[in-house]
Amino acid sequence: MPEIVIFLLIKLVMTIVIFALWMTMVPFMIWLERKVIADIQIRIGPNRVGPFGLLQPIADALKLIMKEDITPAKADKLIYPIAPALLMVPALLAIAVIPIGGMVTIGERSFTLQIMGEYRGPNGFFVPELDAGILLSLALSSLGVYGVVLAGWSSANKYSLLGGMRSSAQMLSYELPLGVALVGPLLLASSLRLNEVVNAQSNFGIWFIIPQFVGFIIFLMSGTAEVNRAPFDLPEAEQELIGGYHTEYSSFRFAMFFMAEYLNMVTISALAVTFFLGGYRLFTDIVWLQPIWFALKLMLFLYLFVWIRGTWPRVRYDQLMALGWKVSLPLALVNLAITAIVLAYVPKRAVLVLTITSIVLITIAYYGSSYNIRRSTDMTARSGYARRHLPESEETRI
């Protein structure tokens, strides 16, 4: 058998396995979200279908598939049906570049646990890791916008269109800080290959969350906005826009929107793990344990998403955009500039210097934003800021 066939076979198996794992993440994530949110809200959550309600997402999916697929009479006949797929496919493809484990060696062949990863065969057969993997991932996530915009437009519904517009504007605005925030770790790793970012973190002996704390915060914020999660879930702001871009969808097409949202969430979490939490590496270098480490770190982020949703109210649209353009992007750019300067002039003590500047920057940003909140809310209250005349009590002085 020629080596190329073996290569393709191995990649095929890996792709199927990773895709399958990723797709299982969706029902698991739905279950996790419902359970955790229920726990936060002192409820029980799903507990009827299967042990601990584990089969609940499957029951939900079945229910959705069984439902009638409704197309509004005035909807665009061509675009309306394919819009959910346009959102779903990029969400799925983005995982191709994320490494979930290091180099595995079987006999003469060795490869990384990454669909578009490195492969070494006998007789010098060598396929390198996809260069600029992060660019592919970002490109794909930017394509997801089409699904949202077109779903909103093709539904022929004012609220849907408004929701579609909102979320696409949101996704476009937050892609910039998201990308820029990732450049810091990329500079530290001096490579665009995700596997090398992971290796660089173990070489430095420190996760990039420490020297790139500002980048991490911006990434987390922009990532949340990018996947339209609370507190940035405006496009789906039920209380304002009924349901946003997927108002008119039902049945499996609605399920696809649902799945795409969760897949995006998993992808963003996976990127965060890879870039800031040392990827698949933890304690030991036993290769078969690495996917488990990766999964554990991933859970951490998924939990964080749910936790945020359970705690915070929703921001307003103009506030969201202001946050993106006036806070996140400048901050990300400053962080990038600092990182570049530090790496150029003090490359040996880069981690230490960057950690200190991170702390300084985040402190400034924190006090700046709280000052900004106080100032802007004072100014809008027309009677001016004054102490409230509430009866003195410990509760009111919290």
Added chain:
Amino acid sequence: MIAELVIFIILGIVAVSSAFAVILSKNPVYAVLFLVINFFALAMLYLVLSAQFVAFIQILVYAGAIMVLFLFVVMLLNLTGAIESLQDKLPAQRWLAPALGMVLLVEIAVVFLSGFFAQVPEASELPEGFGTSAPVGMLLFSRYVLPFEVTSAVLLIAMVGSIVLAKRRP
């Protein structure tokens, strides 16, 4: 190399036919979508040429960002009605466009016939890491640093200008 040729032909057909569809489709939203397909075909062609970086940037910037903005404009203005009024406003364009197109065609033909492409050397073995981000970045910041910076300045000026124009309106 046959496989490469087949892929090239398929992508070429997709690119050309989607380009035609852009100008032929009545619905402006469809036109925008066909343009996106066209950009994809182009990106794939870059990939076939081993230019990964350019391919990804093509998708990221053109398909992912710029065309979405186009789509925005089309949807917000609801151009189906506006096109007819535009035609009335710019009657000269109807005749100017084919003429300018012909000029372009002649130009291309002249370039082809002049034997410019004969000077291109035969493709040899590609250097290590061709088309990846590192060499592209090296080139951008060394040999082409002036065009690169000029482009960024032009873009910045355009951005500031558009904001100024947009702000002027009450």
Added chain:
Amino acid sequence: MANTLVTKDLIPQTIQDIAQKAQTLEGKEIHLRAEKEAILHLCQALRNDSGLNYNFLSDITAVDYYTAESRFELVYRMYSIPEGRRLWIKVPVGIDQEVDTVTSVWKNADWMEREVFDMFGIRFSGHPDLRRILMPANWIGHPLRKDHPIGSEEVQFTVNTGDITSQIEFLNSRFEGMDFFGYVERGSELNTLYGAEKMKKYEEEGKIILNMGPQHPSTHGVLRVILALEGETIVDADLDIGYLHTGIEKQAEQLIYQQALTLTDRMDYVSPLMNNLGYSMSVEKILGVEVPPRGQYLRVLLAELTRIGSHLVWLGTHALEIGAVTVFLYCFQDRELLLDIFELLSGQRMMTSWINIGGLRDDIPEGFTHAVKNFLEVFPPRLKEYHTLLTNNPIWLKRTKGIGYLSLEDALDYGVSGPILRAAGMEFDVRKTWPYSAYSDFEFDIPTGENSDVYDRYLVRMEEMRQSLRIAEQALAKLPEGDYRIEDYKIVLPPRQRLDVSMESLIHHFLVATQGFLPPKGDAYVSYEGPRGETGYYIVSDGSGKPYRMHMRSPSFSALQSMPLMVRGHYVSDVISVLGSVDMIMGEVDR
């Protein structure tokens, strides 16, 4: 003075009279009767006289004395705040007579006069927008007139299909000609449809008209808000209410007093016990009976628990609409404790009808004190948790601070009361100004805000919950022994065990349960501080066992009118915050 009819010429003298009285008998109610020609000038004088300053229009309603010479009697009720003086003006109006509108004096007269027009057909000349408000636009007749036919929508059976079909066709034909906004052209007589015209004008100017509701998740029931938008900024808003109109005021006229009490539960359905309290107090005032202290204390206790329950619903939904889903569930869990207490009392969770004419329906059961104590212990930490979740949350601050500003002058002009008025800085609380029940025995503070925005209303209500807890604690600690209701068995049912031994009790029981009691002729209005502001029941008795007229003064009805003022210049998302801060209950607005 109550019996002389104030004419135009008598106005200056009347004003002097009232000014004199105001100095001597502060807080006392003054009753006037005025000629319909004089009403506008009288109101203007009362409002503008700096010494009197009747700046708050509580209510305008009417009674149909259909056998009287001038058939209707308009009842205006106004207060001077913060002095707390009350004034009633009754104006006899004949059928087919027009009355000058007082919308130029108090802005909230707008909807009130519309309601009177809708229900009684009394026209107000000069009213900017006189059209139906609660009834459907195509309704024929004025339902609260005594001669309006009651009941009987025909039920469809196979035998009468033909008749019904023709009826449906007839109804359908009446819906024809409805325009986009759902207002119906009412022929030549009332063609100046202010609200509709206004919105049409905006549409012609190129503004986007967005219809929120009546089926919208955050309009608290069925409120329809029509927004004129410039981009996402609100230029103006128009409200359409009446989707939840259940005709309770008309129904009450068909029931004996005790039965009508059960209807009051359904008005402000998140604070049913308070409604019971207000109604009972009004009826007791006509009857001239005094509830014993134990009953009074229990009433206060229950009312304050109800207030907490109502505020919990407000906090939950308000937070939910701004996106804090968890707070919503927390609030409903805490409210569950309260509902459990009510269930312990009555076996009912919401429509308890437990506060009754003459006291309470029954004494507190075993375990009640324990349950309340448990709640009083559990709730303060929870309240603290709400503060932790929201009060300093930057997103919450951004969404609520500076939003929905309503100046104190506007608030008074629109008859806004309760937490919204207090958030504007006015320390007005019926419990303090005109103490009712046993409130004068309790120590509590009235929280006020200063910025009059959504955030201040939030803080005020949060603090009110704490103050309610204080009152409840005191009520429980000081709960006196004794009777929980009056001993007059002509009004309240005799105890069950007496029926077995006493023939007299049996007769009383029979009479009270069938024909009810017969109060003397007269009318009464007692206001109380509901969770949403000054609420009260106006009851007219003609000496029979059924109320001749029952009217509820709804605080949200007034407050909602000021909503367009609060949202102007804000974004669509802010409408939701503002609606949440108004905390209206449509059951009470539409009644």
